[in-house]
Amino acid sequence: MREIIFSKYSNERDRRFAIRTDILEEDGRRWLEKTPLYPEGKGHIENMLQWNQKLDALYQAVPFVSNKCETGEGCVKLEYLEEENLAEYLDDLLEKGREKEAEQKLTEYLENVQKIHSQKPFSMTEAFERVFGKVTLPENLTCAEIMNIDMICDNVLLTSPYTILDYEWTFDFPVPCEFVLYRIIHYYIQTHSVRRALDEEGLYGKFGITEEARESFFQMEKSFQAYITGRHVPMREMYAxxxxxxxxxxxxxxxxxxxxxxxxxxxxxxxxxxxxxxxxxxxxxxxxxxxxxxxxxxxxxxxxxxxxxxxxxxxxxxxxxxxxxxxxxxxxxxxxxxxxxxxxxxxxxxxxxxxxxxxxxxxxxxxxxxxxxxxxxxxxxxxxxxxxxxxxxxxxxxxxxxxxxxxxxxx
Incomplete structure (x- = not known):
């Protein structure tokens, strides 16, 4: 008998992006389903099917695959995996005082992300500005034909090859590769105290992410979060x-x-x-x-x-x-x-x-x-x-x- 064993509502978003994520089980087999909460979100969910195929093509040069995705009844179905994610693995190394190993592992991942996302020079488009705002960016940034900007460590399972989860924030217009790298470094190190043993400034420097670039990327991130929220007012902002x-x-x-x-x-x-x-x-x-x-x-x-x-x-x-x-x-x-x-x-x-x-x-x-x-x-x-x-x-x-x-x- 099919049973829902976990549900998460991502409803603090614009109606186009509000979804429900379920973990289901039947006859000992588990899988995930992502379902739009409103009719306006149908396209957002259906896009995951094409992102799955296009990202797998992009990942052929590195040891990555995107989480398997197929059509369901009004939803998409994704493979359920239980392997440790990269953030958990790095945290364990840091808690054991093995900072050099953790930095090396994170650097290797960042190098692979850079390899597939630095195929051509970045150029700003109207589509980019609608999502990330009219931001002033440094010169000589790079990008690829398709960009999954959410390749943070929590979304990387240590399968062989690595499985990249949660690729709903993928775009088919230019987005700087350096912004993707910035998000990986920033959201790993700045969200847990044990992670501050890593040399954040050194990692930025290693990948050419200057202070000027980080200021611009911070503004991009703010615009991106506003794009996700749209006209929806989160309850946290209604408190007063x-x-x-x-x-x-x-x-x-x-x-x-x-x-x-x-x-x-x-x-x-x-x-x-x-x-x-x-x-x-x-x-x-x-x-x-x-x-x-x-x-x-x-x-x-x-x-x-x-x-x-x-x-x-x-x-x-x-x-x-x-x-x-x-x-x-x-x-x-x-x-x-x-x-x-x-x-x-x-x-x-x-x-x-x-x-x-x-x-x-x-x-x-x-x-x-x-x-x-x-x-x-x-x-x-x-x-x-x-x-x-x-x-x-x-x-x-x-x-x-x-x-x-x-x-x-x-x-």
Missing amino acids: DMTPGVQYVSQTNAGALQVFFGEKRGCYQEKNSVKRYMIAGNARCTLELPEKCRFIRLDPGDVPCSVRLDEISFDGKSASLKGVETPDGAIFGYWAFLARLDPCIADIPVPAGAKTLTVRLEICEENVDMLNHVRVLEHKNHSLLQKVGNRAKKAARRIKKSSGGGKKKGN
């Missing part, structure tokens, strides 16, 4: 209307940490700064310091927030935060509470001879009134402020746990 008068702490999904390098206290210029984009409120980076840099300013996004200061260090030694500037804010212990738009922690002194700066932060968006009260409490009652910090930390952990650690991709 559904619960008037309720204040809450929410972990920001994306944004930028901007690091300014100054030669003098209070003197910072845009041209002497770098940006590092973050997912699920996490910012992690190690930066080389300019020769004449004497002070650092950190701008954690654009809105009022509380910031868990996991690490600010120079050459591995913790920075001194005594006397730093936090306009409309305060630092207490490992937490900074910043109550203004364009928040910052400024005038962090750079020790003489320091070569590198390492920053690890966790950012939570906050209510401005609450933050202003916290700033006053810093002068009145340290124990009460510590309680507020602990509550913010617990709230951030609850949110992170309930959301699975951040937005992985288009759901």
Whole structure:
């Protein structure tokens, strides 16, 4: 007897892309079915059949195959596989302290992805702009005739050859190969703490993904997520209307940490700064310091927030935060509470001879009134402020746990 043993609704999307994924079992055999939730989604599901065939043709040069797909009754059927995925395999290596092996394995996968997706020069089209926006991109990017942009490590099963799952986000117009590589690196390293043992900057450099390119790809990703959502308003964005008068702490999904390098206290210029984009409120980076840099300013996004200061260090030694500037804010212990738009922690002194700066932060968006009260409490009652910090930390952990650690991709 046929039985549904698991269902997942991807319904926080535009009607064209809203689907249900079922795992079914009959006589000991399991398979997956993807079914459109609305008539408008029929074409999106049917496209998976042609993507299956075209991707297999593309993958002939590398040890990949796409998950088998066939027509069902109002759905597509896919093979059910239980092998370990690449993300799980890499996590296991990292937990055992085998960072070099993990980086080598990830690099090998990235090289194969690059091999099949760098067949010709990239050129922007109207179809590209409809999905990824009118973004300014670096020159000399590459692409292929067909592009599966969602080849993240979670979608790679370690069969022989590797099986690529979930190829619904495949496009038959040019998309930069470097964007696909960026998504693989970014969504692996930035969605789990154990993965930050890998050299993210080194991986970007190895594949020619410059800081300029990453800024452009971040904008592409935002446009892509908006394309998936369309006119649909996710319930998470209705919270304020559904619960008037309720204040809450929410972990920001994306944004930028901007690091300014100054030669003098209070003197910072845009041209002497770098940006590092973050997912699920996490910012992690190690930066080389300019020769004449004497002070650092950190701008954690654009809105009022509380910031868990996991690490600010120079050459591995913790920075001194005594006397730093936090306009409309305060630092207490490992937490900074910043109550203004364009928040910052400024005038962090750079020790003489320091070569590198390492920053690890966790950012939570906050209510401005609450933050202003916290700033006053810093002068009145340290124990009460510590309680507020602990509550913010617990709230951030609850949110992170309930959301699975951040937005992985288009759901």
